[in-house]
Amino acid sequence: MGGSDGVGGSDGVGGSDGVSLSSVFDRRVRTSPRAPAVRDVGGEPVSWGELGDRVTALAADLAARGVRPATVVSWQLPTSVEAIVLLLALCRLGATQNPLLPVYGDRELDFILRQARPALLIVDGADPARTAAARRVAAAVARDGAPIDVLAWGKDSPARGGPLAPPTGVAGRWYFYTSGTTSVPKGVVHADRAVLAAGRTLVERLGLRPDDRYGAVFPLCHVGGPAWQVAAMLVGFETLCVARFTDEAISALQDFDVTIAGAGPPFFLAYLAAQRALPAGRRLFPSVRAFPGGGTGRPPDLDARMVAAFGAGIVPTYGLTEAPIVCMGRLGDSPAQRATTEGIAAPTARLRVTAADGGAAPAGSDGEIQLRGDHLMLGYLDPELTAAAMTPDGWLRTGDLGRLDAAGYLTVTGRIKDVIIRNMENVSAVEVEQVLATHPGVTDVSVIGLPDGRTGERVCAVIVPAAADAPPSLADLTGWCARAGLMKQKWPEQVELVDELPRNPVGKVAKAQLRERYLPGADTAAAAPR
Structure with a gap:
């Protein structure tokens, strides 16, 4: 384990089964038109059929505005049914979409717009100050290049606007940005293949079922957000969209009778606090069966505390913007595996750990974690970053330190990068x-x-x-x-x-x-x- 061939599933470095995210969605709409698909906190459930109708209508409006295959569209919206409709409409059109975390400020937005060069920027019209700032930044960026049309979601009509600039730049369906492993975020280019592989991993490792109810507390515009939508479309379970994680959101998850509750240590600690505030004998999430989530450095006793409080444990995940959910635990893992490892390689991913000299680190020894497989990015928008990040034999250097045990379970022990x-x-x-x-x-x-x-x-x-x-x-x-x-x-x-x-x-x-x-x-x- 940990040798040059790595551990995990098939290679899948350049291959694809030809399936698109949009085709997976269309299949679910045909299969389960009346089943509930998604709802906002405080809102009514939207069926898969209704969701399909809304996606079709929005895709037509965006096409009228000039969105074409490979048109780059940046969007910065909170997690909501409308954001999911937008994501799926852009998939239907074959656009290259660039989801932006809502916490990105003017500094990050300026850098991203200059690099990604979108033809259209969609922002939350319910936030006038943010909309004004986005228009200001887009105008400044446009002075050095092609114009950027700004659409205030919920205020402007998606079908009306000036002609959009023709598509340019790197091929790919997705531009995701890292949250800061360097002085500026890195633009990561993905095809649908990676998002689909991440979603399939969630289905396989969690044994997801149509009667599951998933609470989407992590931002939809994070690389893991579309992966969870893929999982929902593959299986047909319902999603509750949580725009802001607050005490009210936890109450909404309780009312929703969530069965799958993410998405990492900060959320799990909040659930434990909410559980302690309840009367003795009352369960916050009586139907929950798994707490999937990433984030290394979690307290070693956190899984045991979750099991004691809820009767369900953590299913750890490991991934990067460059390779989402590339490693994940399983429902049947031992308490020690859940508490101290990040699981094993995803079915179509491969992991290896290399020593400082570039050779294979022995099983149980620390080294740099390197990845390849279907989850892997096509590259960065900056080709120099791509060249620096990839090994000559096609593995991604993660900059993370870790070790693989004899069974292939990964433990992350530190970071090379600051x-x-x-x-x-x-x-x-x-x-x-x-x-x-x-x-x-x-x-x-x-x-x-x-x-x-x-x-x-x-x-x-x-x-x-x-x-x-x-x-x-x-x-x-x-x-x-x-x-x-x-x-x-x-x-x-x-x-x-x-x-x-x-x-x-x-x-x-x-x-x-x-x-x-x-x-x-x-x-x-x-x-x-x-």
């Missing part, structure tokens, strides 16, 4: 440092991730203040990040003051020393409001 994983989203320490370094009250800065029982890791800024007697406060620094357009989940949550940063002989900041110094419990920690 990345903070907060609420299962990557935060680039370099990007946050670049923003904070421009603050007039900051002479030097280093950003590190510290363990956090709620979010996995929190962002800690260690700064050398320009004036020791008047250092910037945490509120000063988060306000500065907001004005710089940095998305909120990247803002520092803790600030520490030092006279100078520790550095190694070549001048690099000794971040390991800083992490040891500021582990949880330090008296100087100041928690940011959230």
Whole structure:
């Protein structure tokens, strides 16, 4: 295990069975027209037949606006029935869609629009401030290239607008952006093949059934969102769309009688808190049978706590924007496997672990996790990034450290890259440092991730203040990040003051020393409001 051939299913590097996401949807509409497909929190269920009619109507409207096969359409909408209709309509038209996380600010949007070059940007018309900001950014980007039509969803007619720019750029059905493993997000190009492979993995590992009820608490515009829609279309279960994860959302999941509840440690901890608040003997989710979710660094006792509270355990997943749900546990896994591993390779994925010299790491030894198979991206929008990320024999270098046991179960042990994983989203320490370094009250800065029982890791800024007697406060620094357009989940949550940063002989900041110094419990920690 862990050798050059890797472990897992078929190779599938370049092959495809010719099935599209749209064809899977059309088959489900024909098979189950009256069965419930999806609903919003507080809304009525929409059947598969009704969903098909709405997709057909919207596809016609978008075609009238000029959306064609390979037209790049960026969209930034909360998880909702309408967002699913849009996703499926764009699939029906063969457009290249670029889902954007709602938390992306002006800074990320500007970069993405300049690289992806969409002809159409769709934003939430219910948020006038965000719509105005999106129009402003799109206009600035368009001054350096082709115009970008902006549609305020729910306000503007999808069928009316100026002529769209012709399709350009890299072939592919999807442009997903990473949440920050470098100073800027990486544009990842996927075909339907990867999304379908991820969805099939969910069906196989969870034994999904038509009578399941899935709570979509993770953003639809995240790479895992379309994968869950594929699973729903393959099996025919109903989805509850959760636009914002709040106490009210947990109540809605309870009313929905959810059977599959995701999507990672922050959500699981919230479910446990809600369960503790109930009277003795009352179950929050009486019908739940699995808690699938990713996010390394989960507390080792979390699965046991979930089983004790709900009678169902965690089914761990591992993946990247570049290769979604490439590894996943199974319902029958042992408590130790659920607690400490991320499962085994998906049916059409392969994993290997390599030593520092590029050779195979022995079973049980740490090395870099590398991937290939149907889940793998076509490449990055930046070809230089693609060349750097792929090995000569076609494996993706993940930058993650881990080990494979003799049975093929993967344990993630660390990261090569300087990345903070907060609420299962990557935060680039370099990007946050670049923003904070421009603050007039900051002479030097280093950003590190510290363990956090709620979010996995929190962002800690260690700064050398320009004036020791008047250092910037945490509120000063988060306000500065907001004005710089940095998305909120990247803002520092803790600030520490030092006279100078520790550095190694070549001048690099000794971040390991800083992490040891500021582990949880330090008296100087100041928690940011959230």
